[in-house]
Amino acid sequence: MAVIGCGRIGNLHAQAIASSPRATLAALCDCDADRLARAAERYAAARYASVEELFSGERLDAVAIATPDHMHVHAVQAALAAGCHVFCEKPLADNLAEARQLVRAAAERGVQLAVDYNRRFGFGYRTAHRLLDEGTIGQLESCLLRVTDAVPPPAVARNRHVIFTTLLTHHFDLMRFFGGEIRSVYAVAGDGSPDSITRNVIVSLGFVSNALGTIAAGYRQNQSRTSEWMELSGSAGSLAIEDVTRRVTLVRLDADRREILEPDHFAAGNAFYDSLIDHLHAFIDHVAEGRESPVTGRDAVASLALAAAAIESLESGHAIEVPSA
Ligand SMILES: NC(=O)c1ccc[n+]([C@@H]2O[C@H](COP(=O)([O-])OP(=O)(O)OC[C@H]3O[C@@H](n4cnc5c(N)ncnc54)[C@H](O)[C@@H]3O)[C@@H](O)[C@H]2O)c1
Numbered sequence: 001m002a003v004i005g006c007g008r009i010g011n012l013h014a015q016a017i018a019s020s021p022r023a024t025l026a027a028l029c030d031c032d033a034d035r036l037a038r039a040a041e042r043y044a045a046a047r048y049a050s051v052e053e054l055f056s057g058e059r060l061d062a063v064a065i066a067t068p069d070h071m072h073v074h075a076v077q078a079a080l081a082a083g084c085h086v087f088c089e090k091p092l093a094d095n096l097a098e099a100r101q102l103v104r105a106a107a108e109r110g111v112q113l114a115v116d117y118n119r120r121f122g123f124g125y126r127t128a129h130r131l132l133d134e135g136t137i138g139q140l141e142s143c144l145l146r147v148t149d150a151v152p153p154p155a156v157a158r159n160r161h162v163i164f165t166t167l168l169t170h171h172f173d174l175m176r177f178f179g180g181e182i183r184s185v186y187a188v189a190g191d192g193s194p195d196s197i198t199r200n201v202i203v204s205l206g207f208v209s210n211a212l213g214t215i216a217a218g219y220r221q222n223q224s225r226t227s228e229w230m231e232l233s234g235s236a237g238s239l240a241i242e243d244v245t246r247r248v249t250l251v252r253l254d255a256d257r258r259e260i261l262e263p264d265h266f267a268a269g270n271a272f273y274d275s276l277i278d279h280l281h282a283f284i285d286h287v288a289e290g291r292e293s294p295v296t297g298r299d300a301v302a303s304l305a306l307a308a309a310a311i312e313s314l315e316s317g318h319a320i321e322v323p324s325a
Helices: 008-018 033-042 051-057 069-081 096-109 123-133 162-179 272-288 297-316
Strands: 002-004 027-029 046-048 062-065 085-088 113-115 140-150 182-189 200-207 212-220 227-234 237-242 247-252 258-261
Touching (some): 002 051, 027 033, 027 051, 051 069, 069 085, 096 113, 123 227, 123 237, 123 247, 162 200, 162 212, 162 297, 182 297
Parallel strands (some): 140 212
Antiparallel strands (some): 140 227, 200 212, 247 258
């Protein structure tokens, strides 16, 4: 395997591949010579300054892509053309049409195209998903999610509604992860200035199942890390998930008590970025076993379709019906 883009997240990809018993980190690629050299010092892997040089120099089975958001499409196209399985950071593409085209290209090539919705692998969401599946809170009726994060730097904030495509792409995916397909989206924003990026939004979601979802999201100047809380409310109780990995609180209807589930603090697996490493390990296992990756390009398209619907709703002032996938 190779890693394309050796920044903060690419180094985690390299760490995941190097620590998998089923993969070998053969090469690293970055257009920044210093970053490439620093990563290559850590891992005994070949170095390439561009994706073109990487694919002409190496015969690879799979790549992990962690270039900036707007560079994903170029790297994914090159990887698919070389017949590689792809694990790409979110969002898969800047727009829905490009994402759909990549999913078609991967299917034509017969390779896996995975997108890193790593929150699904965090202790809190993973545990809540298992409890929901086991029927612990009965039929899911509503999902409430609150998230705030730092205002993104200008290199990331390339369009006014970046909050939907870069931050909330994770949370649209989480809504689908728990509640299934979504049929309607209504979004409002609290920001008045047309010059600034959208900072505060509330998105109301209607699920095909008739359950309801609400996402309240905001960017905060100088916030040091993402702060996130989700509650799943069902016919027989509720589950609250704190900060992806921290804690799950189960409240049942029939008793005035709550059960707290926390990760084992002495074991690996409780830090946010371990969820990314766990996801990449799962991708490698699925590819090695010829199984479809746990999070697919279709999931990426579905999440981007919800982001596009939210932007359309914001701009039109109407609820938007989402076409079925
Ligand atoms: N899954 C998550 O929770 C999560 C968290 C943070 C960031 N991300 C995503 O990960 C990606 C990378 O983010 P980051 O914070 O590591 O960014 P970064 O800026 O630290 O790293 C990006 C790297 O890509 C390199 N690069 C740029 N263009 C390139 C090209 N054409 N070919 C090769 N290398 C190129 C840059 O030199 C840089 O080293 C982004 O898409 C971001 O949205 C995901």
